[in-house]
Amino acid sequence: MSDESARPNLRALSLHVPEPKFRPGDAVDFSDFAIPPAGSVARPDTAVDAGEIKDHVYGLIRVLDEEGRAVGPWDPKLAPERLIRMLRHMALTRAFDDRMYRAQRQGKTSFYMKCTGEEATSIGAAHALDRDDMCFPSYRQQGLLIARDWPIVDMMCQIYSNRGDRLKGRQLPIMYSAKEASFFTISGNLTTQYPQAVGFAMASAAAGDTRIAAAWCGEGSTAEGDFHSAMTFASVYRAPVILNVINNQWAISSYSGFAGAEATTFAARAVGYGMAGLRVDGNDALAVYAATEWAAERARGNHGPTLIEHFTYRAEGHSTSDDPTKYRSAEEGVKWPLGDPIARLKGHLIAIGAWDEDRHAAMDREVAEEVRAAQKQAEKLGLLSDGLKQPFDSMFEDVFEEMPWHLREQMAQMKAEREAAGL
Amino acid sequence: MTSMTMIQAINSALDVAMGADPKIVVMGEDVGYFGGVFKATEGLQKRHGKTRVFDTPITECGIIGVAVGMCAYGLRPVPEIQFADYIYPALDQIVSEAARLRYRSAGEFIAPITVRSPFGGGIFGGQTHSQSPEGIFTHVAGLKTVVPSNPHDAKGLLIAAIEDNDPVIFFEPKRIYNGPFDGHYDRPVQPWSKFAESEVPEGHYTIPLGKAKLVREGGDVTILAYGTMVHVAAGVIAETGIDAELIDLRTLVPLDIEAITSSVRKTGRCVIVHEATKTSGFGAELSALVQEHCFHSLEAPVERVTGWDTPYPHSLEWAYFPGPVRLGEALKRVMRD
Numbered sequence: 001m002s003d004e005s006a007r008p009n010l011r012a013l014s015l016h017v018p019e020p021k022f023r024p025g026d027a028v029d030f031s032d033f034a035i036p037p038a039g040s041v042a043r044p045d046t047a048v049d050a051g052e053i054k055d056h057v058y059g060l061i062r063v064l065d066e067e068g069r070a071v072g073p074w075d076p077k078l079a080p081e082r083l084i085r086m087l088r089h090m091a092l093t094r095a096f097d098d099r100m101y102r103a104q105r106q107g108k109t110s111f112y113m114k115c116t117g118e119e120a121t122s123i124g125a126a127h128a129l130d131r132d133d134m135c136f137p138s139y140r141q142q143g144l145l146i147a148r149d150w151p152i153v154d155m156m157c158q159i160y161s162n163r164g165d166r167l168k169g170r171q172l173p174i175m176y177s178a179k180e181a182s183f184f185t186i187s188g189n190l191t192t193q194y195p196q197a198v199g200f201a202m203a204s205a206a207a208g209d210t211r212i213a214a215a216w217c218g219e220g221s222t223a224e225g226d227f228h229s230a231m232t233f234a235s236v237y238r239a240p241v242i243l244n245v246i247n248n249q250w251a252i253s254s255y256s257g258f259a260g261a262e263a264t265t266f267a268a269r270a271v272g273y274g275m276a277g278l279r280v281d282g283n284d285a286l287a288v289y290a291a292t293e294w295a296a297e298r299a300r301g302n303h304g305p306t307l308i309e310h311f312t313y314r315a316e317g318h319s320t321s322d323d324p325t326k327y328r329s330a331e332e333g334v335k336w337p338l339g340d341p342i343a344r345l346k347g348h349l350i351a352i353g354a355w356d357e358d359r360h361a362a363m364d365r366e367v368a369e370e371v372r373a374a375q376k377q378a379e380k381l382g383l384l385s386d387g388l389k390q391p392f393d394s395m396f397e398d399v400f401e402e403m404p405w406h407l408r409e410q411m412a413q414m415k416a417e418r419e420a421a422g423l
Numbered sequence: 424m425t426s427m428t429m430i431q432a433i434n435s436a437l438d439v440a441m442g443a444d445p446k447i448v449v450m451g452e453d454v455g456y457f458g459g460v461f462k463a464t465e466g467l468q469k470r471h472g473k474t475r476v477f478d479t480p481i482t483e484c485g486i487i488g489v490a491v492g493m494c495a496y497g498l499r500p501v502p503e504i505q506f507a508d509y510i511y512p513a514l515d516q517i518v519s520e521a522a523r524l525r526y527r528s529a530g531e532f533i534a535p536i537t538v539r540s541p542f543g544g545g546i547f548g549g550q551t552h553s554q555s556p557e558g559i560f561t562h563v564a565g566l567k568t569v570v571p572s573n574p575h576d577a578k579g580l581l582i583a584a585i586e587d588n589d590p591v592i593f594f595e596p597k598r599i600y601n602g603p604f605d606g607h608y609d610r611p612v613q614p615w616s617k618f619a620e621s622e623v624p625e626g627h628y629t630i631p632l633g634k635a636k637l638v639r640e641g642g643d644v645t646i647l648a649y650g651t652m653v654h655v656a657a658g659v660i661a662e663t664g665i666d667a668e669l670i671d672l673r674t675l676v677p678l679d680i681e682a683i684t685s686s687v688r689k690t691g692r693c694v695i696v697h698e699a700t701k702t703s704g705f706g707a708e709l710s711a712l713v714q715e716h717c718f719h720s721l722e723a724p725v726e727r728v729t730g731w732d733t734p735y736p737h738s739l740e741w742a743y744f745p746g747p748v749r750l751g752e753a754l755k756r757v758m759r760d
Contacts, residue, residue: 134495134496136492166529166531167527167528167529168529170526170527170529171527175527177527177528177529177531177532178531179528179531179532184495184532185524185527185528185531185532187519187520187527189515189519189520192488192515192516192519192520194488195484195485195487195488195489195491195492195516196488196489196491196492196495196520197492198485198488198489198492199488199489199490199491199492199493199494199495199496199500200492200493200495200496201492202489202492202493203448203492203493203496203497203498204496206448206474206475207496213492225482225484225512226484226485226488226515226516228482229480229482229484229485229488230485230488232480232482232485233479233480233482233485233489236480398525398526398529398530399525399526399564399565400525400565400567400589400677401525401533401587401588401589404633404676404677405677405680406677406678406680
């Protein structure tokens with residue numbers, strides 16, 4: 001503004017633009033990062049009035065303590081066999097991610113997204129849900145499919161857009177769809193799945209069914225209108241739905257402050273909607289399990305929806321198209337105060353005498369071999385990089401149930417043009 | 424057969440469809456207890472229950488998003504967007520979600536949603552209660568777009584849309600809810616009961632999507648119209664005595680290309696009329712198709728008579744509306760060539 005318009009007797013306004021604490025090259029110091037001790041958050045009855053547990057949205061539910069013990073009221077007291085299955089699912093997810101990341105780097109496909117560091121948020125949740133509870137995932141919930149023992153060959157075929165891809169090569173790699181695993185088709189547009197999950201839950205409730213729904217989004221996309229529409233609908237109709245926010249601190253290069261993290265927690269979004277909100281250590285598989293179990297029981301009891309913030313860290317880049325060294329300090333991930341979810345569950349299993357280093361090393365070898373074998377099988381059906389694997393006609397299929405004349409005409413035109421060009 | 428207004432016919436369609444299929448749910452702003460601001464859903468909640476006919480929060484994004492999720496459960500939602508002008512917050516859920524589910528999941532998930540929405544002007548609704556955004560939706564792969572022009576068609580087309588397994592945008596020309604409108608805004612409204620198209624069977628029937636209706640046979644020029652404009656065109660034909668063939672498209676996607684091309688090949692002339700703004704409007708698509716399919720039969724340039732490329736003005740509504748004077752002039756121009 002020009003000087004003439006300034007009013008010297010009034011204080012000048014200033015605009016606040018959030019800035020993360022650490023940028024590339026900065027030494028990372030998390031010493032002012034207050035970590036509530038494991039076991040310190042109360043576990044209310046699942047029928048509790050949401051207004052009575054407002055403090056939970058500012059706390060942090062943690063079960064595993066620094067010595068690897070499961071402590072406090074949220075300890076789900078799972079049998080060691082179950083814990084080992086969860087550990088294995090997390091290890092398999094990480095091995096799968098490593099392999100597919102490399103496949104992309106080798107030029108075998110166009111794109112990949114890892115969930116490294118966030119495995120517990122999907123796998124802990126999937127173990128606490130029933131297998132027919134409907135999941136509306138975002139793009140980093142491959143752990144849900146793996147925890148539901150979905151064939152990883154099928155996932156790889158989707159990533160390669162090859163002859164085995166049930167989605168006919170139409171979707172960007174990792175945008176899975178698996179109705180049989182109660183896993184909704186992934187969009188890629190952010191948080192669109194939130195109101196959809198609420199709609200599914202409303203339909204299930206209206207039908208007197210027992211299935212509940214769960215949705216996942218990142219902290220960055222809680223800013224989308226869909227998030228708030230979904231929260232309103234879920235609250236208004238007390239929909240049996242679990243709304244998960246994976247707060248992994250980074251939305252591509254924008255840190256969580258650009259979604260409102262400087263002002264409050266993401267779990268606190270629940271308070272304004274009169275909804276139960278929980279905030280969970282997302283790198284603690286037992287805490288994720290326990291919070292999901294609580295929310296599921298609440299939903300099944302017709303006590304309404306729950307918003308769960310999973311506090312975690314995106315240990316790798318946003319995707320293969322991203323280089324996080326350009327915008328954040330490399331030390332952040334190394335020094336992340338809540339540790340690594342696999343290491344923590346492993347430590348717990350060792351602490352209770354159900355596991356040891358040798359068995360862990362053997363498991364790592366097994367999952368690596370499982371992934372390698374699956375990759376071999378998937379690659380027999382082709383790679384995105386070695387030519388088109390889908391019949392050309394398939395491009396025009398499934399736009400509508402029945403192909404209308406204009407698509408038939410365009411299909412014929414495409415064929416004629418290719419023939420004329422000698423293709 | 425009963426004489427019905429368009430509102431009554433739409434209400435009857437919803438009632439009949441809901442009676443036949445428990446998977447159909449109706450939702451939207453004010454549609455429940457109150458029965459909708461235009462009364463299209465009146466009595467439905469009482470007859471079909473609160474979990475099948477209910478009011479929603481005021482978030483069009485939420486309404487369509489929730490409808491998509493209901494489809495994943497197996498329901499067939501019929502959401503109402505109170506005015507077509509309010510549909511934009513729902514665009515992402517319609518365009519990127521409902522329209523693409525079948526394709527992106529290779530048929531695992533589908534979205535048999537019928538989005539009903541009153542559209543068009545002529546009611547002094549100003550720029551937020553008058554728009555005709557059909558061209559935004561006809562541009563989207565995977566959507567069907569339907570615009571009825573009378574009670575009989577409205578009921579048959581709406582039941583067909585609800586029973587269709589793809590998402591349908593069903594735009595209801597609200598200017599003709601209670602009676603046809605020939606564009607002479609200074610004359611009293613004629614109620615539907617005076618017209619044969621108000622005779623509506625009480626039970627179930629469908630009018631297939633993708634089939635145009637030949638309203639009037641003629642030899643000199645083809646007029647392509649839909650919604651309110653069908654009646655404006657019919658009025659102009661009667662007043663001018665031009666031997667025009669009038670086609671009510673009824674469905675824009677999928678389009679009845681046969682009906683259009685066979686008529687234009689016969690008449691050699693074509694005037695397209697719609698209320699929506701001109702640039703990139705559906706008339707542009709129609710004009711291109713006529714040119715592609717009927718080039719050698721054309722004896723005059725294809726004319727478009729449309730709303731101007733401005734927001735819908737309140738006080739100058741009748742200067743914006745492509746009424747009888749403008750259509751008459753266009754017809755004279757094409758007949759001169």
